[in-house]
Amino acid sequence: MQSPPTRVRILDAAHELMLTIGLARATTKEIAKAAGCSEAALYKHFASKEDLFVTVLKERLPKLGPLVEGLAAEPGERSVESNLTEIARQAALFYAESFPIAASLYADPQLKRRHDEALRELGAGPHKPIEWVDGYLRAERSAGRIREDADTYAAASLLLGACAQRAFAYDMTPSGEPPQTREEFARGVARALLRGIG
Structure with a gap:
């Protein structure tokens, strides 16, 4: 072989x-x-x-960028709730798999600084998913599928912040597992967010 x-x-x-x-x-x-x-x-x-x-x-790792960029390019294909659920599902998985990789950077401030500078030069970094989801939500706002006054950047930050928090918040609990499955979590976060911007 x-x-x-x-x-x-x-x-x-x-x-x-x-x-x-x-x-x-x-x-x-x-x-x-x-x-x-x-x-x-x-x-x-x-x-x-x-x-x-x-x-x-x-x-x-799970393909968060292409998923969100595809949704932004084709708003209206599925419901906003379905799209937000899929984003939350993939983002929760992405952060769960990427946190163990990047966590060690925070133990060495000098290394983290060099790493951050290199990511800036590559046009990458942890802010990119927020920009992608913000872009998707702006497309939905333009299509009239969410409120005209919706703060899309804040909504993107809340959605991804919840997914990132889920990735490490339960490590120290007795079970080491979140109280909800990733699917339940994704559906609940999407519904809660949509109540504010829908």
């Missing part, structure tokens, strides 16, 4: 290491070693560790 292409092996190794030991400790040297290639080969495919991190988010 043929081995996967180098880029795929690097992404798989990076995803696994970032999940298990955190972004701060997952060096390009360790990632290359786990992928069975040289560090030079890694840099042929990715300009930096931050570039690799962004690619892992885009290609190995």
Whole structure:
């Protein structure tokens, strides 16, 4: 059986290491070693560790950006509640899977500062999902499917803030699990948000 292409092996190794030991400790040297290639080969495919991190988010985690951008391009295909439920479902999953990767950055302020600067240069960062959902909600507002005076940025922030909070709020509880399934949570958040902007 043929081995996967180098880029795929690097992404798989990076995803696994970032999940298990955190972004701060997952060096390009360790990632290359786990992928069975040289560090030079890694840099042929990715300009930096931050570039690799962004690619892992885009290609190995739930696809939040394309989902929301697709909804913004085609408002009216499904109900706003259905769309918000799907956004909440995917965002909850995205944050649950991305938090363990990025959490270690907060232990090293200098590393986090460098990482943030690199993400800015790449046009990426944790603000992007808010911009995507805001864009979707503005499209729905223009289509007359939510209130004309709806604060779409605040609504996007509330929706994604709830999803992000769910990702780490229950780790220390006895069960380690949220009280609702992801589906129940997504439906409830969508309905609650829609009461304010619908």
